[in-house]
Each structure stands twice: as C-alpha cells, then as structure tokens.
Amino acid sequence: MALHLPALVTVLALLFFVYSVLAVGAARRKYGVAAPATTGHAAFELVYRVQMNTLEQLVLFLPALWLFSHYVSPLWAGLLGFVWLAGRVLYAVSYMKNPKSRGPGFIISFIASMLLLLGTAVAAVLRMMAGL
Incomplete structure (x- = not known):
C-alpha cells in the first residue's frame, strides 16, 4: 500500500x-x-x-485521512485530501476578503473530511462483519 499521496497531503496541510x-x-x-x-x-x-x-479542522481531517488510507484507499484518501486542502485555501482567501464569503471553502473542506470519516466507518464495519 503506497502511502506517498496521503503523506504529501499531510505535509502540505501542516505547511499551510x-x-x-x-x-x-x-x-x-x-x-x-x-x-x-x-x-x-x-x-x-x-x-x-x-x-x-x-x-x-486539522483535528478532524488528519485522523480521517489516515484511517481512510488504511481502510479504503491511499489513492482516494490523497485525492480527497487535496480537495480538503483546496477548500481550506479557498476558505482562507475568502475569509480575508470578506468573512461572509467563507462558506464555499468551508463546505468543500468539510465535505472532504466527512467523506473520509464516513468512508472509514463504512469500511471498518464491513471488515468487521466479514471477520477481517
């Protein structure tokens, strides 16, 4: 399982x-x-x-990213991680211009986090049911 993409996303999120x-x-x-x-x-x-x-948001995102990488797919975790990062950058830029315009960036990053979290939950339950 290649974890390069989630690792790169983690580094970029922490640098941000x-x-x-x-x-x-x-x-x-x-x-x-x-x-x-x-x-x-x-x-x-x-x-x-x-x-x-x-x-x-990092408190939710980082564990969800790595759990999803393990239970579902490092590739998809990394791609969703890039979506999260793009949402956070949009949030920051929008918030600095006009705080009322922060919604789209927040929604993008929140949805990415929720997909990571819920995807992990579903995969973990399915593995438990399969006895893995």
Whole structure:
C-alpha cells in the first residue's frame, strides 16, 4: 500500500497551518496586538480566526485521512485530501476578503473530511462483519 499521496497531503496541510501561524505573528506586529491577546484590530482577528479554524479542522481531517488510507484507499484518501486542502485555501482567501464569503471553502473542506470519516466507518464495519 503506497502511502506517498496521503503523506504529501499531510505535509502540505501542516505547511499551510505553519503559514497561518506565521501570518498571525506578522499580523500581531502589524496591528500591535501583543500576545496573549486574541482580539484587537479587526484585520488581526480575521487572520487569527483563519488560523484557529484551520487548527480545528486539522483535528478532524488528519485522523480521517489516515484511517481512510488504511481502510479504503491511499489513492482516494490523497485525492480527497487535496480537495480538503483546496477548500481550506479557498476558505482562507475568502475569509480575508470578506468573512461572509467563507462558506464555499468551508463546505468543500468539510465535505472532504466527512467523506473520509464516513468512508472509514463504512469500511471498518464491513471488515468487521466479514471477520477481517
């Protein structure tokens, strides 16, 4: 079972998160929001919310990606992972322009996560029923 694609998606997702962490640090300096404050200038709060929402979504996405890779298919896990990543990038760009426009990016990444999670659940149950 070649896990190269899910591994690549994992690295890219984590690099995207690192980017969001660095963006928050830069926004803190730019808008004068000293740690540990999480509120202040509205533009800082947008950057901070992108980071926090990405972190919240990673908690669901990464285990689902790897479980799906094991129970269903590393290829399909990787492809769904790229869909998730594209959705997160769309979410971030949209949110920074206008928070009300974040919906499509959120929906794309959430659906990808749900497909990974539900696909794993179905495959695990079918394997248990088959005695595997």
